[in-house]
Amino acid sequence: MAVAEQHAQAGERVAVPKSTAFVALKRVGAYIGLKAGDLLLLDTLGAFTQTQDWEEGRRPIVWASNAYLMEQTGFSLSALKRHARRLAETGVISFKDSPNGKRWGRRNEEGYITEAYGFDLSPLSARADEFEQLHIELQAERALCQRLKRQITVSRRMIRARIEAAVSCALKGPWTQLTGMFEVLLARLPRRHTASETLERLMGWFQDLQERVEAAYLKAVRADEVVDNTAVTTEQVSEKTQEMNPREIISEPHILTTTKLDPVTCNSSEKEEAADVAPNAPPEERVDKDLEDWVAEARKKRGAALDLPTVMQACPEFASWARNMGGYLRDWGDLHRVAGQLRPMIGVSEHAWNLAQDRLGPQIATAALVLTFDKHAKGEVASPGGYLRGMVEKAGAGELHLERSFYGRLSGQAA
Numbered sequence: 001m002a003v004a005e006q007h008a009q010a011g012e013r014v015a016v017p018k019s020t021a022f023v024a025l026k027r028v029g030a031y032i033g034l035k036a037g038d039l040l041l042l043d044t045l046g047a048f049t050q051t052q053d054w055e056e057g058r059r060p061i062v063w064a065s066n067a068y069l070m071e072q073t074g075f076s077l078s079a080l081k082r083h084a085r086r087l088a089e090t091g092v093i094s095f096k097d098s099p100n101g102k103r104w105g106r107r108n109e110e111g112y113i114t115e116a117y118g119f120d121l122s123p124l125s126a127r128a129d130e131f132e133q134l135h136i137e138l139q140a141e142r143a144l145c146q147r148l149k150r151q152i153t154v155s156r157r158m159i160r161a162r163i164e165a166a167v168s169c170a171l172k173g174p175w176t177q178l179t180g181m182f183e184v185l186l187a188r189l190p191r192r193h194t195a196s197e198t199l200e201r202l203m204g205w206f207q208d209l210q211e212r213v214e215a216a217y218l219k220a221v222r223a224d225e226v227v228d229n230t231a232v233t234t235e236q237v238s239e240k241t242q243e244m245n246p247r248e249i250i251s252e253p254h255i256l257t258t259t260k261l262d263p264v265t266c267n268s269s270e271k272e273e274a275a276d277v278a279p280n281a282p283p284e285e286r287v288d289k290d291l292e293d294w295v296a297e298a299r300k301k302r303g304a305a306l307d308l309p310t311v312m313q314a315c316p317e318f319a320s321w322a323r324n325m326g327g328y329l330r331d332w333g334d335l336h337r338v339a340g341q342l343r344p345m346i347g348v349s350e351h352a353w354n355l356a357q358d359r360l361g362p363q364i365a366t367a368a369l370v371l372t373f374d375k376h377a378k379g380e381v382a383s384p385g386g387y388l389r390g391m392v393e394k395a396g397a398g399e400l401h402l403e404r405s406f407y408g409r410l411s412g413q414a415a
Helices: 004-010 018-028 038-044 065-072 077-089 122-168 175-187 195-227 234-243 289-302 308-314 316-328 332-346 349-358 360-377 384-396 400-415
Strands: 095-098 104-107 115-118 254-256 263-265
Touching: 018 038, 018 122, 018 195, 018 263, 038 065, 038 077, 065 077, 122 195, 122 332, 122 360, 175 195, 175 349, 195 316, 308 316, 308 332, 308 360, 308 400, 316 332, 316 360, 332 349, 332 360, 349 360, 349 384, 360 384
Parallel strands: none
Antiparallel strands: 095 115, 104 115
16 A cells, blocks of 8 residues: 555646546456456546646545445445555555544645545556556567567468378378378467467477478478489480481470460460460460550560569569469469469468459469469568459559569568
């Protein structure tokens, strides 16, 4: 109680409006241990005070009787005393007792308290700045915790997806052991509010496990590729030699590998300019008119087309996952396929993905998802589905400029 009196004396020396003091307290009330009933009693006491009571050199003292306070709050006498005691113990109010132990007071003609005994609310004035600063610190702590939780979620999804991909592809590796470690970490995830120190420790464990899973997966993929490469038979070599027989007339169209956004299929007698669409190519490999316009615009603004290597270089987080999932990405068709496989990892719904493809076309939608994935993996985007829908809406309004985003990320990497 001595501490509360010290705060009361300090509060007498400052002028803080009642509304400012009460708002500052309520923002941190739960953190300093106050209950809803405590705040209800404090509001009831505050209603008895007047504006001039909170001026410098004054004390807002309330001398309402227990009977009146019980009537206003609905508390029993024991509950009323319990809440008042907690307010005093936390240094929010103090008790100013009269010689006979009774609460009473009087005001002069101007409304100022001349003498009073009862509940002293001066500590609120003294601690208003302290509560404001505490609120700022709590807000920063909450923001940090949210960011850490998002990073943990991304790491969890990537670990799960990698292990599931390895098991489904029957790759050799310590997947049972890694799965057990993953489940142990999942069991340690907090169910309620947790301090940032604990979340940082958890995030470090998840990231360490993610690196182990990544290393095991890459090792297994490389080993599997070696087995596949050594499995080429003499018969396959013979068939390849026969295909290259100069006496045989080849009428099949030739696939020209280029650095453009899509491969171009043409016969030797056709001009390259006429090869806009491969006649027998699946839909995802056909040149999209919207994409052509986008590339033309990018060339006009940047001096070069936004090609596949540029997109992959600008989004290294996605590129790492895409190459591990899909191997070598030859064209936008491969990238579109892998993007669809990685989509669930960041929580983008199938509906949002289909909508993006319908409104933007498969290639531009793929680029948008690549950008969304990379930003979410780096903690720049909290809601990937909402971010993707936002880009679709911008495209509808003619305000989507994906090339700026990709070249901007490249510039940031260079910086």
